[in-house]
Amino acid sequence: MLAPFLVLTDFTAAADNALRYAAALAQPLGASLVLLHIRRESLLDRDAFTGKIQHLTEGEVATALEERTRNLPMPVVVESTADGIASAVEDAVRRHQPSMLFLGKPDTGNTPDELVSTTSLTLLRATRTPLLVVPSESSAVVPPQRITIAADHMAFTLKPQTEPIRDLLGQLKPTVTVVHVVEPEDRDDCTAAREAVAQSGLTAQVAQVGTHGVRSLRVFQGILQGAAETHADLLVVVARRRSFLGQLFNRSVTSQVVLHGHLPVLLLPAMG
Template sequence: MPRPFLVLTDFTAAADTALRYAADLAKPLGASLVLLHIRRESLLDPDAFMGTIRHLTEGEVAAALEERTRGLAVPVTVESTADGIEAAVSDAVRRHQPSLVVLGKPDTEETPDELVSSTSLKLLRATRTPLLVVPISHTAQVPPQRITIAADDLPFSLKPQTEAIRELLGQLQPTITVEHVVEPEDRDDCTASRDAVLKSGLTAEISQVRTHGVRHLHTVHGILQGAAETHADLLLVVARRRSFLGQLFNRSVTSQVILHGRLPMLLLPALE
């Protein structure tokens, strides 16, 4: 039986988008969902800074959960918590052992950078579980048929928690492209990056892995450019330990990709 997806909701439009995406992804895989209600002030919500959040009663929470799960084509378990996001998600991950955690991302143009980046990366730090960030405005196909992997040219190992992602790729059999960003004056050869991905075992069940080099002054913009050029439905980012354990979250490449990305983004915590 496939491990479930843990989907976080605060009943906002961004969370609803993430729930629909998770259900559409889970259905062909035969996976179930665990829908965990988190208080809005704990998630990516600019209203938390404005003091305009209306706190819901237990009855209102139950009704909102029922409304969102009604008609979904996959089994769903619902839970609600009053804990902070890190404690709540860590507890749910321990109990349900999900293959990934799914988080909706609102339009972040007016949201403080620190809120967006630190929430996502703190979840990686707390759970070491793959994190799928779904932007509210995405138009990507679900399940994804084209996945672009952003990787540097250094070897990495994946944590045991990412094993389910290798299996997921094997079931979906998407077109996989490894992209690597270099300075404009450098060779955009992707051999080392591709070798690093292959040696990690992530694409062990994929017969062919393509490459795509990008020359750009700014790594983040180059990653997003490469995803567009390869017509990706999903951007997979290998998040190295230094990316999500540092204190200055908003300065890491991973967090900047989360901030500016418009595709669904799957973050995989890697060992150096």
């Protein structure tokens, strides 16, 4: 049995979609849920300037949480906090040791990249825990039947917190494909990329791993193209340490995939 899934909610449509996804994935795996509501009411909150913050009473928060959990078929722990997102999630991770975090991504199609909240960066920094970002418009199959893993030819070592993902792949037994993106003039052989994934142990419980090469000038576009061409239900991206600790996260391949993708994206923190 997997450790609980930790789902963040602010009662938006995007968060509700992430909760639905987490519940649909948890049920066949026998996992429970922890639903964490973070009350963002500080005038210093970046959303305070856009009018998006919901100022709810404790009673309204309790009602909203009850409405979202009353029909779920698995055990659910409900929590609410007024702490900042990083400290709140870090504390919840310490206490519940979840196998994954779930975060809903609102539609950011009309928002400049540099203005999009880097919540995923904050969570990777704070917890080093696998993070599944679910776009608000996603209607992907759950549990996923086709999983695409984006990888380059460089070896990587996954954080110990990613161990449950190997078990998840073993239980779900999806079709798994490694996508490797190269420059248009290069040879799109995926052997080294598949070996890098295998050596990380991520696919240790997967019987067969396919490959799919993509030629593209922009890596993130190639990754999204590869996910579409392999008919992926879930895209897995290895977030190297320089991506989620760097100051230029919004320019990284990882962030571009999250910002512009329409599939659920599972970010796995790596050591290198």
